[in-house]
Amino acid sequence: MSIMKEFREFAVKGNMIDLAVGVIIGGAFGKIVDSLVKDVIMPIITMITGGGVDFTQKFIILGKNPNNLQTLAELQKAGVNVLTYGNFLTILINFIILAWVVFLMVKVINKMRRKEEAAPAKPAPTPEDIQLLREIRDELKARKDA
Template structure:
């Protein structure tokens, strides 16, 4: 079998196609969730908290600051060693909000998707017969 035929079999297998479709839909879904968090949820949180959600300008200067610069942009352009903990906090909060939204969405979808309850399987005849024999033996004792 040639390598091209092997690749063709690999590429058109059902699992490979399912995975490709899942990756494409996952990418689109990621953009939807990102927009939901950034464009809808974060503005609402900003209104509720009075605008104090963006921590990106919080930092510590770790080295010498000879020009007494106060802006993060000025400090990074000047090459001053800066610990930017605020950016991490902002990204971490966005992650928590994103994770919460995805959790609620999955929970909602699971509630919509009713599980199909299968009817209990019929008991085989031999088991029924054995149960009847057991019950008769119990009555005789």
Template sequence: MGMMQEFKEFAVKGNVIDLAVGVIIGGAFGKIVDSVVADLIMPVVGLVFGRLDFSNLFVVLGTVPAGVPNTLDALRKAGVPVLAYGNFITIAVNFAILAFIIFMMVKQINRLKRSEPAPAPAAPATPEDVMLLREIRDSLKK
């Protein structure tokens, strides 16, 4: 079997296509969560903590050239090493929200699966020696 034929069989299997669809939907869902965090949650969190804008929290690790404003974008453009921990906070909050949403989705799916009645367990098979003893017993009763 040629390599192209093997690749074709691999690529069109249901699992690979399901995975591809999941990755595409996950990417789109990630953008939605990014927007929720950046546009809805972080402004509220910033308001609670004194109008902080987490995206502009940073520590300068090098020397700042003269005339460069002390903003994250300007320092990065000037090539100054910057520890942008505010961006990390935003991404960590984003991850926590996404993980919580996925947890809630899985919890609901599991709840729906549990609501289906479980099939009754099959009666255990009677061992052969018990069957023979029953036959003997029944024949003695006659």
């Protein structure tokens, strides 16, 4: 078997395609969650914490600030060592929401699978000829025992 034929067989198998689809959908889903956190949840949290809080602008200056710069963009542009914990908090909230949504999705999928497994399939009705043969067998057994 040639290496190209083996590779084609490997790439076309269901698991490889499923993985590719999962990665593509996961990337798009990640963008949706990023937008949810940035555009919906963080403004609500900012409002709850007093209205003037923007987590992405929360930082601690770790180095010297000779020009007394105040914004994160200015500090980073000047090369001042800055600990941007606000950005980390935003990403952490993003992760928690993403993990929660994935958990709920898996829970729903597992529930649907359990329903499918729990519903026993109705046995197919016994064909007439088989039923007749069973009756004949039972009658012959009854005559033999008598």
